[in-house]
Amino acid sequence: MxxxxxxxxxxxxxxxxxxxxxxxxxxxxxxxxxxTTVVDRVSAYMTQTQVQPGTDFDASRIAAERMDEGRDFMAAVINANPDEIVIGPSTTNNVYVLANALRPWFADGDEVIVTDVDHEANNGAWRRYADTGLVVREWQMDPETGELRITDLQALLTDRTRLVCFTACSNITGSINDISAIARLVHDAGALVCVDGVAFTPHRPVDVKELDVDFYLYSIYKVFGPHSALLYAKPEHLARMANQNHYFVDGNPFLMLSPGGPNHELTAGAVGVSDYFDALYEHHFGDEPADxxxxxxxxxxxxxxxxxxxxxxxxxxxxxxxxxxxxxxxxxxxxxxxxxxxxxxxxxxxxxxxxxxxxxxxxxxxxxxxxxxxxxxxxxxxxxxxxxxxxxxxxxxxxxxxxxxxxxxxx
Ligand SMILES: Cc1ncc(COP(=O)(O)O)c(C=O)c1O
Incomplete structure (x- = not known):
């Protein structure tokens, strides 16, 4: 590679x-x-700028800049734009908020598909839809291999399917799913995909644009960062999502799916992963120009x-x-x-x-x-x-x- x-x-x-x-x-x-670069960033934030960010005295202005830098980096890891992501405390939390935000998109009798391979984070919140009038179907593993077979998914898709939630890679078997192929199949059936990238993102380059996924999640604390997590949504989806925060932050994608807002020092601290990656890059590739x-x-x-x-x-x-x-x-x-x-x-x-x-x-x-x-x-x-x-x-x-x-x- x-x-x-x-x-x-x-x-x-x-x-x-x-x-x-x-x-x-x-x-x-x-x-x-x-x-150590992460520890340094968190420490710098907390010792110098632990104030409410975003107003016009120095510490507050710098705090907001530091948080923006962290957000930009977390988005860059999966080739998302900063205004296409939401930072929350965990992937589990992010999925719950997303499920609440999407529920008004669906009518009674619409179908959502989840798997029996996924971590419960990309399961429980969707399965609760069954209590609210939706039909939840399970894409089951091949019992011999523990793999998800695309042909089995094909058989589950109907004209009422609205969403398919699956993992990029199992946190048990380590087995990688063909995200692009699944997304293509689901899109052809007129539905959306929500991909749990938590077990995959620490190991492989990810490009949400190339994969053409609707929603993608990963936890930065499994990618050498502090304990927080990212949700990516295509901008056209974010634009029509029901606000989950105070009524007056409606329309701000960064806040509307993050009730209470993200943790400040940990968002800023994510830049420390970027510092580490920069040092690794320079050590291995010198000053070879690269974006x-x-x-x-x-x-x-x-x-x-x-x-x-x-x-x-x-x-x-x-x-x-x-x-x-x-x-x-x-x-x-x-x-x-x-x-x-x-x-x-x-x-x-x-x-x-x-x-x-x-x-x-x-x-x-x-x-x-x-x-x-x-x-x-x-x-x-x-x-x-x-x-x-x-x-x-x-x-x-x-x-x-x-x-x-x-x-x-x-x-
Ligand atoms: C594949 C996978 N998805 C989701 C999660 C949950 O992530 P979080 O702890 O950020 O809620 C985990 C955590 O172990 C995981 O391995």
Whole structure:
């Protein structure tokens, strides 16, 4: 994905003081660590400009500028314009607000499709539509593979379908869905798509324009930033959405879907991710001229290549080892999966196995990771869910080797 340049992982790690430990951090799908540049930005905001932003004394003016910069960067990550996004406390919260805002668009008997693979964030709010007169249909996984098959979606689409909500990539199986192909199919059927990009955005370049999605969500705290989240909506959708905030902010897309407004210091703090990416870019590509999109594409190309190198031996091990069952694609193929590996050990409780691995320095966990329907669909509820190890670009081959060694001894 990134030509001849290879990620200098030691350089990347030098920005993350939390990595200076004897254990391996393998719970990145739950939330990534933040670089010092983020801490610096949050600290600068709070020590210098923790005032109500947007009026004409210095601290207030600078506070607003800092928040704008953060918002601009979060939008740039997915190639959205700043006036096409909303910042909220979490993706879960953003979906609830979106579902409320969209409900008046639909008539009783209209149909919405959700999946049994998705995290509950892109499920629960839509499923509650069933209590208000809408029909909610479930696009179910192939029970053998845990994958969503496009042919199954085709069979669910009707002339009453209004919205299809699905994940870009499962936070359990790591399996990537073909967002463009699904969006095309759904649009041809006259409906809209709402894509949960939370598990995907930390790993691959995303361009919401190219993907042609109606709504896209990601959580910046899983992309090396502070704990907040972004909702993108096509501008023509934002323009006709019911205001969810005070009546007098109607028409301001940034505020009308963010009741109470976004957290100030964390919005400003997101610029620290941009600072980190700039430093990474310069380290790997020098002062080669590039616009923000090219820079992000190149950096995420480096990340994807690195993660695929790490995932290769692990995927091979987890699919070959007797007594272990890996979910999702059995290889690290960058087109098919991200570096999120969930598995169970035959006849063993996942919490018990995870506990043993933790004691040996593997920073991972077990459970359903709020993708409860996916865990049920995979049939692993009786085992207390799955054990999940998830990697991002600052992980190393040593992390993979340690996990394999632990599994060899504990399973
Ligand atoms: C795929 C996916 N979607 C949504 C969420 C929820 O995100 P948030 O914590 O921002 O509500 C998560 C969190 O783990 C997730 O993995």
């Amino acid at each position: 990134s030509g001849n340049v290879i990620l200098d992982v030691d350089f990347a790690r030098s920005f993350f003081p939390a990595l200076n430990t004897s254990w391996s951090f393998l719970e990145n799908a739950g939330g990534t660590l933040v670089p 923000t999109r090219q820079k992000l594409t190149r950096l995420f190309g480096l990340f994807a290549d690195h993660e695929t190198r790490l995932g290769g031996p692990l995927a091979q091990y987890l699919s070959a080892k007797q007594g272990l069952r890996l979910f999702g694609p059995p290889s690290a193929d960058a087109e098919k999966r991200v570096a999120v590996f969930s598995f169970v050990a035959d006849g063993r409780d996942s919490a018990e196995v995870a506990g043993r691995l933790q004691k040996r320095g593997a920073g991972l966990r077990s459970g359903d990771f709020y993708a409860a329907r996916c865990i049920d669909g995979l049939g692993v509820r009786p085992q207390n869910g799955v054990i999940r190890a998830s990697f991002v670009h600052y992980n190393t081959l040593a992390d993979v080797e340690r996990l394999i060694e632990c599994l060899d001894e504990e399973v």
